[in-house]
C-alpha cells in the first residue's frame with residue numbers, strides 16, 4: 054500500500070548509483086518533492102515512459118521505513134500524458150524544459166502550489182495540442198509564473214504618477230526590472246537604470262493574458278513584434294529577479310538564432 058498517490062509532473066531526473074534515479078516532481082497535492090526510483094534503470098517496464106522529463110503521471114509513493122530522514126520511495130507510476138508532440142519537436146522541448154527548470158529552481162520542497170501545478174499542466178497541454186502558438190504559451194506561462202511567485206510585475210499603471218496603462222499617452226513605456234513596474238516617460242528620470250523600453254501595445258497584451266480566464270487564452274492574437282518584445286522583456290526580467298540564467302533558456306536563444 055502506498056502512503057500517498059498524486060498526479061505529478063517530472064521536473065528533473067538525475068542518476069544515483071548504478072541502478073537508481075533521484076527524481077523531482079511537481080505534484081498536484083504536495084508541491085515539489087524528491088523521490089528515489091530504485092532499480093529504475095534496470096526495470097524500465099515498471100515505470101514505462103513515466104520517468105521522462107515533463108511527463109504527467111499518477112505516482113504512488115511510500116515513506117522510508119528504516120531511515121526516517123531518507124528519501125521518499127517511488128513505488129509506482131502510471132503515465133497519463135507523455136506529450137509526444139512536445140518531445141519530438143526541438144523548439145517545443147526547449148520551451149517545456151525552460152518552464153520545468155524555472156519551477157525546479159525557484160520552488161521550495163513540500164510547499165503546496167496547486168495554482169503553479171495547474172499553470173504548468175495547462176501550458177504543457179497547450180504546447181502539445183498546438184492550438185496556441187508556442188511563443189504565446191511561453192509568454193502566458195512566464196507572466197503568470199511571476200504573479201504566482203509573488204513577484205507580481207505591475208504593468209497596470211505607472212509606478213510613480215499612478216496613471217493607468219490606458220491613459221498613458223506615449224507609445225513606449227519604461228519597464229523597471231528592479232521594481233518590476235512600468236514607469237511612464239514623464240516620470241522616467243526617477244527610475245533605475247535596470248530595465249527596458251517596451252511598447253504600450255505589447256504591455257496591454259501581456260496584461261490581458263495575465264488577468265483573463267486562462268481558458269480564453271487561445272483568443273488572443275499577438276503580432277510578431279509583440280511576441281518578440283514580450284520574449285525580450287520576460288526572458289530578461291525573470292533571470293534578473295531570480296538571480297540566475299537558465300541553461301534551457303540559453304539553449305532556446307541559440308536555436309532561435311540558428312533558425
Ligand SMILES: [Zn+2]
Nearest residue numbers: 211214237240
Ligand atoms: Zn508616470
